[in-house]
Amino acid sequence: MRYIPALTFTLLLIGICCGFIAEDIINKPKWKLQWSDEFEGKGLPDSTYWNYDVGGHGWGNNEGQYYTLKDTNNTRVGNGYLSLIAKKQYKAGKHYTSARLVTKNKLDMKYGRVEVRAMLPKGVGLWPAIWMLPTHWKYGPWPNSGEIDIMEHVGFNPDTVYGSVHTKKFNHVIGTQKTKGLVVDDPYHTFHVYAIEWNEKCIDFYLDEKHYYKFVNNNEGNAEWPFDQPFHLLLNIAVGGNWGGQKGVDDRVFPAVMKVDYVRYYIPQ
Numbered sequence: 001m002r003y004i005p006a007l008t009f010t011l012l013l014i015g016i017c018c019g020f021i022a023e024d025i026i027n028k029p030k031w032k033l034q035w036s037d038e039f040e041g042k043g044l045p046d047s048t049y050w051n052y053d054v055g056g057h058g059w060g061n062n063e064g065q066y067y068t069l070k071d072t073n074n075t076r077v078g079n080g081y082l083s084l085i086a087k088k089q090y091k092a093g094k095h096y097t098s099a100r101l102v103t104k105n106k107l108d109m110k111y112g113r114v115e116v117r118a119m120l121p122k123g124v125g126l127w128p129a130i131w132m133l134p135t136h137w138k139y140g141p142w143p144n145s146g147e148i149d150i151m152e153h154v155g156f157n158p159d160t161v162y163g164s165v166h167t168k169k170f171n172h173v174i175g176t177q178k179t180k181g182l183v184v185d186d187p188y189h190t191f192h193v194y195a196i197e198w199n200e201k202c203i204d205f206y207l208d209e210k211h212y213y214k215f216v217n218n219n220e221g222n223a224e225w226p227f228d229q230p231f232h233l234l235l236n237i238a239v240g241g242n243w244g245g246q247k248g249v250d251d252r253v254f255p256a257v258m259k260v261d262y263v264r265y266y267i268p269q
Contacts, residue, residue: 029197031113031266038262039082044070046077049263050101053234056094060142063127064240064249066094074099081259086126086237088254096254100236108135108230109265114150115195115206117261121237122188123253126155127244130194132231139226143171146226148203149179151194156247159183161194163205165215168223172243180205180213191261203227235260 037049052075053059056066065086068074074097076083086098109132116130129152134145147166164172164179171177184192184207195206205213217225237258240249 029268032269034112034265034267035107036262036264037082039077039080039260042078044072044077045075045082045101049103049107051104051106053100053102053236056092058241059238061238061241061243062245063238064094064125064245065096065098065238066091067100067236068097071097071099073097075101081261082235084128084235084237084258084260086121086239086254086256088251096239096249098237098239100234102133102232102234104133104135104232106232107265108232110228110230111199112268113195113197113266114233114264115193115266116150116233116235116263117191117193118151119189119191119259119261120153120161120187121253121256121258122155122158123250123256124155124247125240125245125249126153126253126256127238127241128153128258129234129236129238131234133234134226135230135232138229139168139222142166143173144168144223144226145229146231147171148196148198148227148231150196150205153187154244154246155250155253156244157181159185159187161187161207163194163196163213165203165227167226170224178215182207182212191259198227200228233263235263 052069054067054069074085084099089097091097120128130150132148137145139145143166149164152162160181161184162181193208197204201217203215
């Protein structure tokens with residue numbers, strides 16, 4: 001007979017009574033840090049980890065910003081954190097500038113725990129995000145190859161963040177996205193840890209170690225589960241757009257800053 005410590009046994013009883021999956025408690029992995037960026041330098045982000053998405057073509061969402069390349073007006077490391085800065089600044093036909101950092105082809109990930117400790121910008125029209133896209137797009141263009149939104153926030157819905165996934169079958173264009181929103185205690189002046197734990201069976205979403213959403217692989221093909229491929233991380237502040245701009249853009253909020261204390265990626269031990 002397998003010995004189960006008293007605390008674990010108690011958790012199992014609670015889990016059974018509450019409808020939790022006891023197997024998840026028993027088999028919860030121990031994590032080993034694979035890489036991290038603690039943003040201890042000064043100036044631009046470390047090019048060992050970060051690339052830039054650049055341009056102002058709307059990024060599929062009719063967004064109003066131009067993402068700049070290696071510009072410390074929009075992307076800056078100092079005082080122990082990364083700052084992404086959205087500004088009211090005209091560039092290439094857009095009235096705002098911002099930054100979109102990506103780890104594509106530098107730090108790609110397949111399964112594990114991804115966590116980002118961040119403080120969000122406040123204001124109507126802002127759309128900060130911590131999210132993941134496929135590196136190789138094996139199953140075709142968006143949404144076929146998937147998207148994982150570790151954290152999204154739209155300024156017209158204050159103090160609320162969302163965790164979501166998008167696939168061919170489940171996506172916002174056809175109104176079937178798998179998502180959950182929750183209220184956060186002071187996301188604008190306090191750092192919070194936004195995280196996922198991802199394996200071949202499911203993607204679990206966490207806020208400050210509190211589990212709040214699970215997306216399960218039902219083994220019904222890549223139209224539902226394209227998450228068996230490498231993904232990379234993105235950090236950005238969008239301005240306006242189909243979702244972020246639903247209530248307009250308040251130009252009084254600029255410059256708007258998202259601060260990131262660290263990014264960490266773990267694999268099971």
